[in-house]
Every structure is written in C-alpha cells, then in structure tokens.
Amino acid sequence: MKKSFQSIILAGWLAFAFMPSLWGQTPAFPWPEGKKMALSLSFDDARKSNVDLGIPLLDQYGIKATFFVLPAAVESNLTAWKKAIAVGHEIGNHTMIHPCSGNFIWARERALENYTMDRMQKELIRANEEIQSLLGITPMVFAYPCGQTFIGKGVHTQSLVPLVSEMFLAGRGWMGEAPSDPHYADLAQLTGMEMDGKSFQEILPLIESASKNGQWLVLAGHDTQDSGNQSTYLSFLRDLSEYVNDPDNGIWVAPIGTIAQYVNETRMAIADTTNIPELVRADLGNQLILTAEKGRGIGPDIKYMPDWKAFGWFTSKDKVVWDVAIPSDGEYEAWLEWSVSDEEAGKEFLFQAGNESIRGTVEKSGSWETFKKKSIGKMTLRAGYVQMEFKPAVEFEEEALLDLKEIILKKVD
Ligand SMILES: [Zn+2]
Numbered sequence: 256m257k258k259s260f261q262s263i264i265l266a267g268w269l270a271f272a273f274m275p276s277l278w279g280q281t282p283a284f285p286w287p288e289g290k291k292m293a294l295s296l297s298f299d300d301a302r303k304s305n306v307d308l309g310i311p312l313l314d315q316y317g318i319k320a321t322f323f324v325l326p327a328a329v330e331s332n333l334t335a336w337k338k339a340i341a342v343g344h345e346i347g348n349h350t351m352i353h354p355c356s357g358n359f360i361w362a363r364e365r366a367l368e369n370y371t372m373d374r375m376q377k378e379l380i381r382a383n384e385e386i387q388s389l390l391g392i393t394p395m396v397f398a399y400p401c402g403q404t405f406i407g408k409g410v411h412t413q414s415l416v417p418l419v420s421e422m423f424l425a426g427r428g429w430m431g432e433a434p435s436d437p438h439y440a441d442l443a444q445l446t447g448m449e450m451d452g453k454s455f456q457e458i459l460p461l462i463e464s465a466s467k468n469g470q471w472l473v474l475a476g477h478d479t480q481d482s483g484n485q486s487t488y489l490s491f492l493r494d495l496s497e498y499v500n501d502p503d504n505g506i507w508v509a510p511i512g513t514i515a516q517y518v519n520e521t522r523m524a525i526a527d528t529t530n531i532p533e534l535v536r537a538d539l540g541n542q543l544i545l546t547a548e549k550g551r552g553i554g555p556d557i558k559y560m561p562d563w564k565a566f567g568w569f570t571s572k573d574k575v576v577w578d579v580a581i582p583s584d585g586e587y588e589a590w591l592e593w594s595v596s597d598e599e600a601g602k603e604f605l606f607q608a609g610n611e612s613i614r615g616t617v618e619k620s621g622s623w624e625t626f627k628k629k630s631i632g633k634m635t636l637r638a639g640y641v642q643m644e645f646k647p648a649v650e651f652e653e654e655a656l657l658d659l660k661e662i663i664l665k666k667v668d
Contacts, residue, residue, distance in 0.1 A: 282529060284437040284469050285521060291505035293437070293471040293514045294462070296320040296495075297427060297447060298487065299349055299398055301328035302478045306335035309479025312489055314342055316496035321510040323349035323398035323427070326385035333389060340390060345510035347396040348423070351382045355401035362401070370406040372413055379422055395424040395512045398475070402429025402447065419443045425515040427473055434461070434470035437518050438531055445511070447475030450487050455494035462498070466505065471514060530559035537582040543664040545643065550575040565594070565626070565660040574646035575659060579608070581636045586667040589613055592628040592660040594620045602656050603648035608634055609641050614648050617657045626660055633667060 286293055296313070298305050301324035313320055322339070324346055329336050340346060354375075357366025379397070387393050397419050404415050404426075419426035420443035431446025440446075450458060458474070465472040476487030499508045507514070532551040535543055547566045552559055554573030557566055566575055581587075589606060600619040605612055613632040620627040647656050 282438075282525075285525075286437075286469065286507050287517065288507070289505070290507040292434075292462075292466040292469060292507070294465075294499060294506050294508045295471070295473045295511045295514055296450075296508070297323060297347070297398065297473060297475050297511060298479060299323045299429075299475065299477050300353070301325055301332075301336070301349075303332065304478040304480045304486070306332045306339065308489060309487070309492065310335070310339050310344065312479070312492055313344075313496065316500055318496050318499065318508055319343040319345065319510050319513075321345040321347050321396060321512065323347040323396075324386065325349055325353060326351060326382055326389060329386070329389055336390060340392060343510075345396065345512050346386060346390060346392055346394055347398055347427075347511065348379060348382050348386065348394040349398050350400055351378050351385070353400045354378075356403055359401070367403055367406050368408040372406065372418065375406055375415060376418055376422075379418070383422075396427070396510075396515065397423040397425070398427040398447065399429065402431075404428065404444065416441070416443050424519070425511050427475065427511060429475055431473075434465045434468075434472040437469070437471050438522070438529070440471070442515050442518065445471075445473050445515075447473050450474040450476045450491065451478075451485050452488070453491060454488070455491050455498070458491070458495065459498075462506070471518070473511060527564055528561040530561075532578070535577050535579045537580070541582060541666055543579060543581070543587075545577045545579065545662040545664070547575070547660055550577045560658070563658065563660070565658045567655070567658045569647075569656040569659060570654075571647050571651045571656070573656075574644055577643045579641050579643050579664075581638050581641055583638050583666070584636070586633050586635050587664040588633050588667050589631050590628055590663040590665065591631045592626055592662070593617065593657045594623050594626045594660070595655075595657040596623050597621075599654050599657075602651055604645065604656060605648040606631065606643070606645050606662065608636060608643045611635060623658060626658075636664075 352365050354365040354367050354370060355362040357363040357368050383393055405412050406415060407413050425445055426443040427445045427447045429447045431448050435445050477485040480486050481489055498504060499506050527548055530548055533549045535545055535549055537543055547559060547564055552566050552575055556568040556570045557573035558568045560567045595617055597619050600617055602617050604617055605614050611634040613634055615631045
C-alpha cells in the first residue's frame with residue numbers, strides 16, 4: 256500500500272492495537288478500564304482453612320477468588336461454602352477423587368496411568384453433578400489435580416486437554432513457569448503459579464512482569480493459614496490484597512471464569528483485526544484459508560493493516576509465510592485475494608509450498624481500496640505439515656507488489 260500511513264490509523268483501540276509489541280505486531284490486550292494486567296487467585300482441594308481463614312480475609316478486601324473443590328471436602332462445611340458463593344467467589348471442578356500420577360505413592364490406587372478417557376469423563380461429570388446438588392452451581396472451570404494433563408502411560412498416553420476444553424471454559428495447571436498471554440494461551444491449559452509458602456516480596460516481581468507484558472497471572476495455592484506445608488500465608492494475602500486494591504497498580508482481579516469469559520469474548524471481537532500467526536487447518540468445507548491474520552510478515556517494510564485485514568507495504572524484500580496442515584493428498588486450486596493500484600500492478604509473484612510453486616503476475620484490481628479474488632493456479636500437495644510462502648518472483652526497485660488479504664486452497668475433485 257502506498258497511501259499515507261495516517262489514513263489507516265483508526266480511532267479507539269484499533270489504533271492502540273497497531274502499536275507493535277515486543278513480539279511481532281501483536282497488540283497489547285485490551286483489559287477492561289485500561290487495566291494493565293489480570294490476576295486470579297485460586298485455591299485447591301476445598302481445604303478447611305479456606306472457609307475458616309482465607310475467605311473471610313479476602314472478603315475484607317472485596318477480592319473474589321476461585322476454589323477448585325472436591326465434593327466430599329465441601330460437604331463438611333456446606334454453609335460456609337454456600338456463603339462464599341453468595342459473596343461472589345467461584346467454585347471449580349477438581350475431580351471426585353483427585354487422581355494423580357502413581358509416581359506419588361499416595362496416588363497409586365487412583366493413578367492417572369490407569370485411567371481411561373471414559374472413566375475420567377464420567378468422573379468429571381459426576382463431580383459437576385455433586386457440586387450442583389451440594390452448592391446449587393455448575394462449575395465452569397477446572398484445575399488438573401497435581402497439574403497433570405495426561406492419562407495412561409507409554410504408547411497408551413492420552414491428553415486430558417481436549418476433554419477439559421470441551422467441558423469447561425478454562426483448565427488450570429500447577430507450578431507453571433510464566434503467566435498466560437491473553438492473546439495466545441490455550442484457556443484449557445492456563446498456567447497456575449505457586450503462591451504457597453511465598454512472601455509478597457517473592458511474588459511481586461512476577462506481578463510487575465505480568466503488568467509490563469499485559470498478561471494474566473493465575474496464582475495457585477492450597478491451605479490459607481499463618482504457616483504450614485502447602486499453605487498460602489495470610490500475611491501474603493493481606494499484602495497482596497492491599498497492592499491489588501491500589502488503583503495505581505492497574506490490576507484487574509477476578510475469578511478465573513470471569514476473566515476467561517472476557518478473554519474469549521475479546522478474542523472473538525478482535526480475531527479478524529489482529530495478526531497472530533497460527534497454524535492454518537482445513538475448515539469444515541475442507542478449504543485452507545491462509546488469511547493475513549494467520550500469516551507471518553517477514554521483511555523490512557511489510558506490515559499487517561488491521562482495518563484492511565491485509566498485509567501492506569509489500570516490497571521486493573518482503574514475504575508472508577504460513578504454517579499449514581494439509582488434510583489430504585491431492586491437487587489444490589489456489590485463489591488469491593489482493594488489491595493494487597493500476598500503476599503498481601504487473602509485477603511477478605511466487606507462491607511456494609514445499610517443492611511446489613505457482614508463479615504469476617499481479618493483475619490490476621482497480622485501486623488499493625478494491626480487493627479482487629482470482630484463481631492463480633493449481634498445485635499438488637501431500638497431507639501433513641508444510642510451510643507456504645508468498646513473495647515477489649523477481650527483485651524490483653521501488654513501490655509495492657500488492658496488498659495481500661488471503662489465499663484460499665480448495666481441493667480439486
Ligand atoms: Zn489438588
């Protein structure tokens with residue numbers, strides 16, 4: 256594109272989104288009310304100290320947390336847990352019997368290695384039903400016991416993530432290494448970072464880094480008391496709450512489900528105006544749609560233009576690369592959607608997929624503002640992963656090749 260840079264800067268957050276971040280052109284995530292980061296506090300196993308000490312303390316500060324409960328543990332303090340829900344705390348599913356790897360001797364009788372997917376699914380449904388009948392709510396979020404996301408062993412190992420993704424809005428792990436990126440993180444695999452046994456000074460650098468990077472920090476703990484094993488200290492919670500409640504720190508604190516819902520909705524709202532390179536998979540109609548949003552612009556001048564949903568400033572040294580999963584062997588027809596001014600039209604392009612390529616000439620579309628779609632040729636592709644590239648076929652001195660919106664690959668019957 257050759258028009259002035261000004262004309263593509265939109266009002267509101269789109270302009271903000273155009274500011275490049277450390278990673279390519281990923282925009283800063285728009286947290287509500289201009290907050291810098293999101294924070295969720297979560298506690299596992301429905302420990303007694305949660306209702307006795309942790310929840311009353313959090314309530315003093317008006318902070319709502321997520322509690323991943325085992326139905327049997329909830330039963331002994333029903334009134335207190337119901338009260339917690341009434342003031343806005345969230346209850347999550349943590350299975351019925353807390354299966355973990357049999358590598359823990361205590362878990363050997365309910366070892367994940369000996370589970371089947373069917374057994375796990377029944378257990379998760381059962382836990383939801385029990386929680387519903389005890390507390391009157393159905394959990395929307397899940398925490399993997401021991402943070403472990405597998406069942407089976409060796410060649411029989413399977414991931415629990417697809418099941419959790421299907422059943423819940425979010426799934427949280429344990430002992431994660433970094434906060435979750437709201438643009439990118441799989442909500443079924445949110446990292447849970449340990450707050451047990453920590454002082455506020457130990458966690459503060461993590462909060463500061465999450466704030467700088469606009470991330471979502473999910474802290475995870477167990478008991479809530481002054482001391483002891485697997486315990487989030489009350490002194491820590493007090494210091495943290497005071498810090499979080501200082502509006503200058505710009506922290507949105509809310510239960511995991513609340514933030515997951517916001518992240519989902521925001522991702523959907525900005526999906527086609529945000530360039531986040533992603534593996535292209537066949538859609539339901541078995542088409543591969545290589546959008547600009549999913550491609551990686553590589554080169555000195557190329558830029559993703561959110562309001563056009565296209566790559567512009569496509570000069571001689573620029574290219575766009577996609578990671579693509581070809582669903583099946585066969586011949587595919589490629590359709591290009593582009594725009595170009597009449598003066599700039601006529602340069603040669605190359606579209607490559609492994610050893611296959613299509614060479615052609617960028618035809619006139621009418622203007623930079625008019626996008627046109629046309630078949631550019633066919634290529635034979637094999638099922639599996641391939642990297643695809645669209646670039647100029649020959650060097651040219653100045654101006655641009657085209658603005659590239661997308662390439663569609665349709666299988667030829
Ligand atoms: Zn647990």
